[in-house]
Amino acid sequence: MKEQDSEGNGFMRYGEKRMIWIPAVIGILLLSIAGGCICYSLWEKRQGTVLRFGMIAGSYWDVPTGNCYEVVDTAIRRFEEKHPGVRVEYVSGILKEDYSEWLAEQILLGEEPDVFMIPAGELDMLASLGVLKNLESLIEKDKEFESGNYYPGAYRYGNIRDIQYALPYESVPTLMFVNKTLLDREGIDMPGKDWTWEEFLAVSRQITRDADGDGLVDQFGCFDYGWKEAVNSNGIELFEKNGITSHFADSRVEAAIRFVRDLNEINEGYAVSAREFDQGKVAFRPFAFSEYRTYKPYPWRIKKYSDFEWDCIKLPAGPEGTGRSGLDTLLMGIGSRTGQEALAWEFIKELCYEEETQLHLLEASQGMPALRGAVESPLLQQVLGNDIPGNNNMNVEVIRQVMEEAVEAPNFRRYPAAMNLADGEISRMVNGGRSIDSGLLKLQREINGLLRQ
């Protein structure tokens, strides 16, 4: 027994000699790695407190714009004054079409900004990748912050599966463009605030005719009014918030599609184009508020739609809806890897929750502030009035009502794919190629299947 022990130790010593160099080499390597990391963090610390902001240059709303940095620069200046020693940096000149790629690159390199604009439709992807910070705890801790101050559609757009990941910065609702000159010529009154599908249909029928007598129809009721607008204005949401159930078979959807089909039938198969609209031959067109803001005032009003008078009103209400419109919202979020959570929260609030910034948006941007307080200020009347000198301008109450009722597009990941599928099927139904009620049932089944994949 004893002999065996000593023999075992002999083995050990033999093994030890050969193994000792490995720990030594590894120890040196580990020490150098640790040294490198410490040096790097020290260097980083000397850079001071910097908050990085990711923003889109130019207009988010695809309309010409002046100084796109004006609102943000002012907000940054205010923020830096409130927080001495903190610097906010952003990379300028990243256009909307490049922004997604730029942001993705920053994310991959681990250098995404602390606060950044979220490209349209990418909220779900960014949230599920873990790029975005869950704002719930920050919202809960912040006594000043009241989510009810936002328009519900705008605020909900930043919410994924009951978690708020982003705050709305500015929104753009869809309105109805009305060619007033055309209506006047036909002796038709401007539709009222609560106009309906019936009125819309009646006016369209009245307008659609051969005006110059060359045997061809050259005046049209509407352009670009699709089933999505009809569904929204008939008070139904196509998808559950969870993104795995759809309601295409609902009777309200069916009614909306029948309505669109009726509307299309007026044109007797003629496909109205944007050119006819620009020439002033079309009475109605769904229109983004940003375009209204852009093309209504000088100088842009001269460039476009200069041959006729026009204005915007609410969308017509369906029999079971209120004529609410879709709402497009620009969101901002906080990077989950930010080292300055509190500062980032303060900054995102400076942009999205500070009334001063939001009021500034009214003046300097083409969107609507997402904050109710800013929209309800007298400034709105003033701004819209300044834009349109001498005209009976748009009713401020209407725009407030539209904002209040507007419904956001779903933001789950498969929404674009589902809508693609629905678009194809429904346009076939609208063109009469397929029965509506059985087609919708089938479509709902297909889309639910797609959503559950």
Place this chain on the structure above:
Amino acid sequence: MEAMGGSSRGMSREKIITNLQQAVYILNFAVVCLVAGSMTFSIWRIVDAMEAEAFLNLIRVRPWKPRTIWIASITGYLCLVLLSCLGQLWEHKGKHVRFFITAGEMFLCIGTTVALNMNYNGLVLLVVADLVRGQRGSRQKLILGIAIVGLYTIVNYNLTGNYFNMIPWEAFLTGYHTSTQAFLKGTLSVLASMNLVLFILYMVMLIQGEYQERERIQNLNEQLEEANRKLKEYAVEAEKNAEMRERNRLAREIHDTLGHALTGIVAGVDACLTMIDLSPEATKQQLEKIGQVAREGMTDVRRSVKKLRPDALEKLELEEAIVKMLRDAGAASRAEIQFQNQVKPLRFHEDEEEVIYRVVQEATTNAIRHGHADKITISISKTDQWLTIRIEDNGIGCEKVEEGFGLKHMEERLSLLEGTLGYGSREGFYIIARIPIRWGEEHE
């Protein structure tokens, strides 16, 4: 010679194991560098190629920073190897050290594998090899089995990668040209296979070594048993020889002394029978001579008998002999033996001394061997012409006296001197021997 051969085989085996281990360390280092490096470079390439958005749409979780992937993987792996080496150096530092090292290895193995996005699970083999080498006993084998299965489950991308939100290597490879992708995949698969081969070799060597060790021990055991058996045979033979020698000596002794004397006596008595009527005077002289021969014979017989006495008694006084014998017995058995002698001087006839010595010896041996006593009290006292020997112990005693305890023998010896023997159990075992001493009679 055989043992030497086994030992030198063991040395070379140990050397092979060490080399294998180093090969495994280096190979795994290469794999970790390959996987972590390809992930890191892939991210940079994807950014350079402006395919970041497409890549993000392909994966389900944001990858770590490229630098972090690299540093975390390499650091985790180096720490793992460090612990593995320390585990070998500190193999004999006790259970707790081994436990902490094993736990640390498992943690680092999982950590590094996660840093590699579970795109390489060969590190488990490294930890398993260490676990197998360090395992002792069957309960540990069970724990080992559970640990291995658990580890493998945790670091298997197909099983748990989905729950841990890991990014498959294939996604990272999209950053490379197709031919580079194929090359990287091929290299990884070759390295992983080599790792597996090395692991199997290592295990074979380890298990073979264990088997050889066991065989060697079994061999040694057999040799030991053989030697034991031979020793027993020798002992029996030696005893027989001694007995034979003793018998021969006795025969010679009887022949030389008693035979000689008796022959003389018989011849003398015959002469006396012839002479007694002719010359009573001469007969008388003759008888005196015969008496002389008989006495001389008796002396010779006594001398012979003396030679048969126990060594100690032959050389020492009875008391010293008893004390020496008790000391020896006490030392051999760690029993505490008390000897109280109230009879001074303790000197008797030889036959009486021998019986006393034997009784004390036998009783003490019984107390130790059968009674498992650790305390024995012996007292010798006298009342009138009776000498009383009491031997008491605190052993287990016995309900029923069995043969072979030597009691019968003692009784026989005592009865030759008209003595008595009493015994029984009472908090151990006691023996009382009484001998009627021939006090005052002259003894040599």
